[in-house]
Amino acid sequence: MALTAKSIRKDFYRAGKNSNIFTAVQMLDLELEQGKMIEITGRSGSGKSTLLNMLAGILNPTSGRILLDEVDLYALDDEKRSRLRNEKIGLIPQGHTALLGLTVLENVLLPAVLYSNGSAPEQRAADLLRQVGLIEMDNEKPNALSGGELRRMAVARALLMQPKIILADEPTAGLDEENIISVMGLLRNAADDGAAVLLVTHENEAAQFADEILHMDGGHFI
Amino acid sequence: MVSLRNIPIKNLKSNPGKTTAILIFTALMAAAVFGGTLIVRGMQQGLANVRTRLGADILVTPADAKNEFDAQTFLIQAEPGYFYMDASVLDEVRAVEGVDKASPQLFLASATASCCSAKLQIIAFDPETDFTIQPWIRETFGGAQKLGLLDVIVGANVTVYDDYILRLYNNDCRVIGQFAPTGSTLDNAVYTNFETIKVLIDSSFDTKLNKCQSFDTNDVISSVMISLKDGYDAENVAETIESTISGVSTATSKKMVSGIVESLNSISGTVRAFIVIFCLLGTLMTVLLFALMISERKKEFASLSIIGASKRILYRMVAEESAYVNLTGGLLGIILSAVLILGFSNLIGQKLEIGFALPDAGQITIFALFTLGLVMLAAILSALIAAKQVSSPDTGLILKEGE
Structure with a gap:
């Protein structure tokens, strides 16, 4: 399974006295292949996260197409695109993204209960929490976790459904050396198991794990 | 989970x-x-x-009963009271054009004294002619309820403590039933027949707790309930009654519920x-x-x-x-x-x-x-x-x- 971006561009309208358009990503092509881990680096505001969100199907490109194999993500209706994301794409977004009413373990299990009434894969969720060093906190509420712990929880959640595509936006931000290695090891393992992995980061820790490193600036690869 | x-x-x-x-x-x-x-x-x-239980188109009472009977408030805030007029009023009322049925009632109020269980309004009806209380009895008890001497039926708000016995002027009255609530002063009353109330009135004289001069209970009534023939206006008939029968006043059911x-x-x-x-x-x-x-x-x-x-x-x-x-x-x-x-x-x-x-x-x-x-x-x-x-x-x- 491959995720391909074809000539995608994203414009944002800037509100203000003299409204104008800011192009975050400019006519860009990219292909994520199975078993490969690509790292995109670049300074803040270079368009990395915008690109990743478009690839994940949660930000409409202004032009161009995103293909998951032969399926155009943005040609699908919301229901089909969401379901496809649930089954095939593991997304680790920037920031803290947890449901505060659920425990850590329940947050990790969330992707498995959206479309299934069967029993949730608690054992796999527990294994992932163990691998990211959070098994002792499985019954805590997200408010009890630090920023770094929330990032690790998001990594475990993204890997739960064994996705074919993994998109990670600054997955190691705020983590210490040991946890960076642990998280990167998990993503590397996923790639070795056949997933296509894309990392967006402005740090260098991921370089030793990636198969390919791309640099981005002004919405272009350079 | x-x-x-x-x-x-x-x-x-x-x-x-x-x-x-x-x-x-x-x-x-x-x-x-x-x-x-x-x-x-x-x-x-x-x-x-209240409208259903009132059951009469016109109520005739003594003209001098103003202190005891206010048609506007009688059904919602009346204190127990009693008043009497000559029993011959009944026949005079029956003779008025438009009157279909006329039935007398006799009132007494029990006292807050050791002779009585509580201060209650006692209303007696004539089983031969009554058309207001007996339908209520039939509806409540699923048939006619024969009231013997010293038998009473009580309203919903009357509390009976001692084995269905209500003590009224030193008479132990047997409570044979209780009506469902109406939300009016009718719930605070005790209902009986003429035979019983006459005994109670005589006893009230004996205990010297009756405010009236002693009289023969066969010669008095307290009110006449009137049901009109079809096509007659209650206000007009009430006016005729007041103008032709001396010493009485009337209240139409409309006036009684207007408050x-x-x-x-x-x-x-x-x-x-x-x-x-x-x-x-x-x-x-x-x-x-x-x-x-x-x-x-x-x-x-x-x-x-x-x-x-x-x-x-x-x-x-x-x-x-x-x-x-x-x-x-x-x-x-x-x-x-x-x-x-x-x-x-x-x-x-x-x-x-x-x-x-x-x-x-x-x-x-x-x-x-x-x-x-x-x-x-x-x-x-x-x-x-x-x-x-x-x-x-x-x-x-x-x-x-x-x-």
């Missing part, structure tokens, strides 16, 4: 402040709608009961205004608070979106959260007002100074369902407005907010 079904409840629990505030406003709204409707209907029911009707209109108007105000305020507050709560959790919904929750799932969650909190608040409000109104219906009737009778269980259930329907409308409105907060086409933009 977590499931799509229990996520909305867990979400509500994680926002205890706003959830409680919404619960309180919804409960207040439901209590106002359900309680207000119950009170208005209770007053209407009370009026209907209740006026109070009913005034109170129910006020209650309805309160219902509308509480409904509007309650809806506004629940919608605002719910929209605010969802807005503050936009990022949580975005988190659901990135793991693959479709808009349909997000809307469902919002709708379920809204339904759970509004339904719970609505039920709390209904239960609270039901407990208060059902528990204190007598007190409410007294304070309102109007006939008050609770509707039957079927009607109460309908009011409860109607209230829940209104509360759920507020829930739907809340969900529709809040759904806009989670329906952004670009989840990616929500995630970037505040970064």
